[in-house]
Amino acid sequence: MPAAPVSAELASALVAIVCNATPARLVLNLRGLDCAIRLVTGAQAAASDELFKPADLIIVMHAPDDGIDALTAIRALRSHPRHARTAILVLGPSAALRPASIEAGATDVMIDPLDPLDLQIRVRNLVELALARQRVDRQSDGMDPETDRAGVDAALREREIIRRLMLAAEFRDDQAGDHLTRVAGCAIAIAEGLGLSEADANDIALASTMHDIGKISIPDSILMKPGPLSESEREEMKLHAVRGYHVLHDSPSHLLRLASDIALTHHERWDGGGYPQGLSTTQIPLAGRIVAVADVFDALISERVYKKAWTPEAARRHLEEHAGTHFDPACVAAFLSRWDDILGLVESGPPERAA
Numbered sequence: 001m002p003a004a005p006v007s008a009e010l011a012s013a014l015v016a017i018v019c020n021a022t023p024a025r026l027v028l029n030l031r032g033l034d035c036a037i038r039l040v041t042g043a044q045a046a047a048s049d050e051l052f053k054p055a056d057l058i059i060v061m062h063a064p065d066d067g068i069d070a071l072t073a074i075r076a077l078r079s080h081p082r083h084a085r086t087a088i089l090v091l092g093p094s095a096a097l098r099p100a101s102i103e104a105g106a107t108d109v110m111i112d113p114l115d116p117l118d119l120q121i122r123v124r125n126l127v128e129l130a131l132a133r134q135r136v137d138r139q140s141d142g143m144d145p146e147t148d149r150a151g152v153d154a155a156l157r158e159r160e161i162i163r164r165l166m167l168a169a170e171f172r173d174d175q176a177g178d179h180l181t182r183v184a185g186c187a188i189a190i191a192e193g194l195g196l197s198e199a200d201a202n203d204i205a206l207a208s209t210m211h212d213i214g215k216i217s218i219p220d221s222i223l224m225k226p227g228p229l230s231e232s233e234r235e236e237m238k239l240h241a242v243r244g245y246h247v248l249h250d251s252p253s254h255l256l257r258l259a260s261d262i263a264l265t266h267h268e269r270w271d272g273g274g275y276p277q278g279l280s281t282t283q284i285p286l287a288g289r290i291v292a293v294a295d296v297f298d299a300l301i302s303e304r305v306y307k308k309a310w311t312p313e314a315a316r317r318h319l320e321e322h323a324g325t326h327f328d329p330a331c332v333a334a335f336l337s338r339w340d341d342i343l344g345l346v347e348s349g350p351p352e353r354a355a
Contacts, residue, residue: 193334
């Protein structure tokens, strides 16, 4: 497999692999990324201080028969200050491992048999996201609150990081950029219709561009599938909400914390029938309720490989019919109050152009 070009920063990243024996094929598959790799081998090593040394990404190969229990390793890593937020990728033999691993704190899970290219893409994305968050952390730590210019520069850098996270999403789905732009525009309209300040509306719109960042972990066979998903595929797709949250949460950045709330809750429903937590009414953060309306509207009016595009008017009727069940009625009312602006947004960036 030809090596993909890497940046100097990516090439300097450190990936730790927790396993019972040297995984020659895995190391060979990752060689194209040119990352530094540290092996933590054997059950005793996985339970020792060797596990807690610095790393930008930790890959845990689940093999309980050989003494490597991924769930135990994840919990141990998350309890250690150094790895409370480190990206953790679990490799395992059974799909039953997915929900338990995510609940324990894994960032992503891949199930055997592993596709070498999919593995390399997944590792590249997780490392780049980890490096991006490290840059945000360093910039936040270095801010001087008494210097206006420093605050402005930090805000600009923060937005640059978010723009690059958007590019990571577009790397998996070339229609994502247009969808994210329209969702952000709708989110501003709804927020302003609710009476939020311009600054708060802009923050929600910018944070909304990362609502589907967890989809970078979804296999192409599911993400790009032209027909209906099976039950197991739907369950896998639903995990993108929790995975996006794990990528973004616990950051010193206000915008990334806001984005993590949106990523986790934009598929919750007003009546409690959504996922992943089954939240209802005002248990759902306002930003999540706003983006739920914006996201569904744009999804309906967009053509996809598995469906035709709805007209804006048909999508509007859907929102009206499901206000109070799927959607916050106040958010739907705010959306409708800015209908002319919404139509202008659709006309300026028609979804059929992306399709």
